[in-house]
Amino acid sequence: xxxxxxxxxxxxxxxxxxxxxxxxxxxxxxxxxxxxxxxxxxxxxxxxxxxxxxxxxxxxxxxxxxxxxxxxxxxxxxxxxxxxxxxxxxxxxxxxxxxxxxxxxxxxxxxxxxxxxxxxxxxxxxxxxxxxxxxxxxxxxxxxxxxxxxxxxxxxxxxxxxxxxxxxxxxxxxxxxxxxxxxxxxxxxxxxxxxxxxxxxxxxxxxxxxxxxxxxxxxxxxxxxxxxxxxxx
Amino acid sequence: xxxxxxxxxxxxxxxxxxxxxxxxxxxxxxxxxxxxxxxxxxxxxxxxxxxxxxxxxxxxxxxxxxxxxxxxxxxxxxxxxxxxxxxxxxxxxxxxxxxxxxxxxxxxxxxxxxxxxxxxxxxxxxxxxxxxxxxxxxxxxxxxxxxxxxxxxxxxxxxxxxxxxxxxxxxxxxxxxxxxxxxxxxxxxxxxxxxxxxxxxxxxxxxxxxxxxxxxxxxxxxxxxxxxxxxxx
Numbered sequence: 001x002x003x004x005x006x007x008x009x010x011x012x013x014x015x016x017x018x019x020x021x022x023x024x025x026x027x028x029x030x031x032x033x034x035x036x037x038x039x040x041x042x043x044x045x046x047x048x049x050x051x052x053x054x055x056x057x058x059x060x061x062x063x064x065x066x067x068x069x070x071x072x073x074x075x076x077x078x079x080x081x082x083x084x085x086x087x088x089x090x091x092x093x094x095x096x097x098x099x100x101x102x103x104x105x106x107x108x109x110x111x112x113x114x115x116x117x118x119x120x121x122x123x124x125x126x127x128x129x130x131x132x133x134x135x136x137x138x139x140x141x142x143x144x145x146x147x148x149x150x151x152x153x154x155x156x157x158x159x160x161x162x163x164x165x166x167x168x169x170x171x172x173x174x175x176x177x178x179x180x181x182x183x184x185x186x187x188x189x190x191x192x193x194x195x196x197x198x199x200x201x202x203x204x205x206x207x208x209x210x211x212x213x214x215x216x217x218x219x220x221x222x223x224x225x226x227x228x229x230x231x232x233x
Numbered sequence: 234x235x236x237x238x239x240x241x242x243x244x245x246x247x248x249x250x251x252x253x254x255x256x257x258x259x260x261x262x263x264x265x266x267x268x269x270x271x272x273x274x275x276x277x278x279x280x281x282x283x284x285x286x287x288x289x290x291x292x293x294x295x296x297x298x299x300x301x302x303x304x305x306x307x308x309x310x311x312x313x314x315x316x317x318x319x320x321x322x323x324x325x326x327x328x329x330x331x332x333x334x335x336x337x338x339x340x341x342x343x344x345x346x347x348x349x350x351x352x353x354x355x356x357x358x359x360x361x362x363x364x365x366x367x368x369x370x371x372x373x374x375x376x377x378x379x380x381x382x383x384x385x386x387x388x389x390x391x392x393x394x395x396x397x398x399x400x401x402x403x404x405x406x407x408x409x410x411x412x413x414x415x416x417x418x419x420x421x422x423x424x425x426x427x428x429x430x431x432x433x434x435x436x437x438x439x440x441x442x443x444x445x446x447x448x449x450x451x452x453x454x455x456x457x458x459x460x461x462x463x464x465x466x
Contacts, residue, residue, distance in 0.1 A: 006241040076464040091378045144465030145324045148395040148415025162381040182381025190423035223379050231309040232377030
């Protein structure tokens with residue numbers, strides 16, 4: 001592999017995750033991790049392991065009630081779709097409540113604190129195999145103006161959420177004015193390319209990221225925009 | 234490299250691109266391409282090669298005038314920032330007009346038709362080295378609600394923009410209701426992880442994508458939301 005290249009590796013063989021399972025141990029058993037790897041884990045298995053499930057009878061009424069109980073504010077409604085702000089400050093369809101890839105009778109909520117969930121997976125991997133990795137918890141969000149969903153980061157540990165290049169020189173030696181790159185979202189997106197929605201692969205390893213990105217970080221502190229910094233809220 | 238893994242390779246040694254240069258030939262000379270690779274090229278070198286430059290004296294007044302001439306509609310203004318809709322239907326800061334990484338005295342506009350630009354690069358690579366690749370033209374956009382910018386696709390050729398999984402079964406065998414994944418944006422994001430804003434690497438190769446994604450496609454037709462399909466316009 002060329003210098004500076006990244007490798008994005010699907011993690012196979014994790015199987016169904018149930019409440020109380022250790023996501024960290026499942027991943028450490030399924031793939032040979034290396035120091036400096038970034039492990040991307042889909043929200044769904046993290047939420048399942050954490051028991052973030054509520055009974056769901058399949059009705060539109062109950063779905064709406066669950067979504068509203070997970071929302072602090074509804075931004076838009078159209079038909080069955082509710083775009084809502086969650087307690088974490090995420091703005092997404094159905095406040096992150098998901099009924100696909102779940103056993104009948106249940107709906108999956110977002111983790112209560114996805115940055116903490118990421119730290120728990122990071123610490124668990126360190127304990128299971130002695131390797132220091134970064135962790136990104138990913139989820140699938142739509143966005144205004146552009147069709148199609150992409151995976152984004154809802155929690156991180158040990159890897160930057162936003163990389164601040166303000167003040168660094170550009171390729172022509174002049175100072176970049178404002179470039180804050182959301183590398184955590186780009187890592188989540190890269191990982192989704194090997195996971196797919198239908199394939200049941202709930203984790204991936206991104207190998208080869210810049211070592212300078214591996215630091216304490218938080219999606220909540222770095223990515224979630226405060227309302228008064230937000231032109232679209 | 235494991236089965237199903239992707240490799241993201243930075244393309245070094247392209248150097249400064251000037252009007253009339255062939256982006257395809259520069260890339261084909263800089264990296265050994267393989268059939269099925271997706272080549273991601275940043276908008277800036279495509280625009281420079283196509284001569285999409287306008288004189289710029291560095292003043293805020295002229296910058297505003299250039300941005301407004303590239304806009305069909307201004308959505309928000311705050312200080313120096315203008316969020317505008319371009320003729321292509323993209324909604325982004327400054328209508329895509331860029332003054333960083335450009336020689337003094339010039340501003341760079343988006344390509345007039347980025348899907349066409351992508352086809353031209355794809356055709357040029359086929360001619361230069363006989364290899365059939367997909368091409369994504371990427372640019373760096375901000376987004377509502379989340380801090381930090383990410384790279385997205387503004388043009389594609391030979392690779393899907395949006396992958397339609399509606400009607401496919403999920404991992405538990407039930408039918409996914411609506412999952413349209415914007416793989417072109419995810420590919421652009423993955424590529425940005427090896428390019429960086431300050432490093433002057435204007436292209437990357439994403440190797441190992443699902444062969445089913447390699448088809449005729451268009452950002453304009455697949456990604457740009459029509460206003461009446463858009464809850465946020």
